[in-house]
Amino acid sequence: MKKIFLSLLLLIGVSGCTELHLDSSQSSESNDEKEPFVASEDELVAHYIDVGQGDASVIELPNGEVMLIDAGTSGYGDDIVEYIEDLGYDTIDYVVATHPHADHIGGMAEVIGSFQIGSIYMPKAVTTSKTYENLLETIQEKDLSVKTGKAGVEVLEEDDLAILMVAPVRESYSNLNNYSIVLTITYGDTTFLYTGDAEEDSLSEITSNIKADVLKVGHHGSDTSTTKEFLEKVKPEYAIISVGEGNSYGHPAASTISLLEEYTSNIYRTDLNGTVVVRSDGVNITVETER
Numbered sequence: 409m410k411k412i413f414l415s416l417l418l419l420i421g422v423s424g425c426t427e428l429h430l431d432s433s434q435s436s437e438s439n440d441e442k443e444p445f446v447a448s449e450d451e452l453v454a455h456y457i458d459v460g461q462g463d464a465s466v467i468e469l470p471n472g473e474v475m476l477i478d479a480g481t482s483g484y485g486d487d488i489v490e491y492i493e494d495l496g497y498d499t500i501d502y503v504v505a506t507h508p509h510a511d512h513i514g515g516m517a518e519v520i521g522s523f524q525i526g527s528i529y530m531p532k533a534v535t536t537s538k539t540y541e542n543l544l545e546t547i548q549e550k551d552l553s554v555k556t557g558k559a560g561v562e563v564l565e566e567d568d569l570a571i572l573m574v575a576p577v578r579e580s581y582s583n584l585n586n587y588s589i590v591l592t593i594t595y596g597d598t599t600f601l602y603t604g605d606a607e608e609d610s611l612s613e614i615t616s617n618i619k620a621d622v623l624k625v626g627h628h629g630s631d632t633s634t635t636k637e638f639l640e641k642v643k644p645e646y647a648i649i650s651v652g653e654g655n656s657y658g659h660p661a662a663s664t665i666s667l668l669e670e671y672t673s674n675i676y677r678t679d680l681n682g683t684v685v686v687r688s689d690g691v692n693i694t695v696e697t698e699r
């Protein structure tokens with residue numbers, strides 16, 4: 409839930425409490441006055457935070473709650489904490505660790521340690537990395553219990569707002585990426601799809617409706633995740649790739665970009681655009697980028 413003081417600050421016209429000043433991108437109207445970088449009531453605001461080679465998404469829900477999906481590598485824990493604090497939250501209602509790889513859960517222990525936490529969801533996948541153990545320790549210290557994230561789990565179901573997990577479908581996979589929790593957030597007529605690092609194997613098993621306006625592209629744009637068959641089901645109008653500049657994996661793949669371009673010209677990349685913020689009022693979608 410949002411702290412009240414932020415609203416008060418906004419009422420008296422102080423908007424300097426965020427570090428980001430986003431320029432409108434791909435907008436036909438140019439407006440020098442920057443909107444305060446804060447969700448208004450009845451708005452869903454999805455932040456795709458630039459965390460280099462990794463994933464971290466914060467979603468301000470129109471019911472006043474907030475969700476975090478992944479938290480980048482450990483070096484970004486501080487930045488994510490600050491980012492969420494600047495938005496005015498002291499509680500994160502829903503935390504999703506899509507899968508236990510360091511570029512997704514590295515900063516999560518720090519985030520969990522810094523906020524009150526509602527529910528935390530993780531897939532039933534186990535690794536023995538130090539990062540993972542560190543996260544589990546923090547969860548234990550805060551006396552939180554982890555809920556299993558898998559296809560069919562309804563995180564939230566309200567009149568105009570629903571959060572549904574659509575993968576993983578199976579109990580076990582050989583590739584840890586395929587345990588990634590994949591979920592849809594639907595607000596009014598608009599849907600956001602988050603894919604973690606799910607690969608083709610997992611994405612092809614999804615039976616739920618995954619038609620979405622905004623796609624967080626799987627596995628940093630790797631050619632092992634996004635396929636034509638998948639995009640045919642999603643039909644995205646906006647695609648966001650969370651990826652680090654000059655990464656050693658060659659993400660995103662040129663072939664993934666070409667595939668996406670068959671569906672949309674609205675492709676955003678955190679390595680080129682910095683943090684990407686997508687707003688929905690339930691009908692219309694607007695995008696702002698850091699650069």
Ligand SMILES: [Zn+2]
Binds near residue numbers: 463512605
């Ligand atoms: Zn990853």
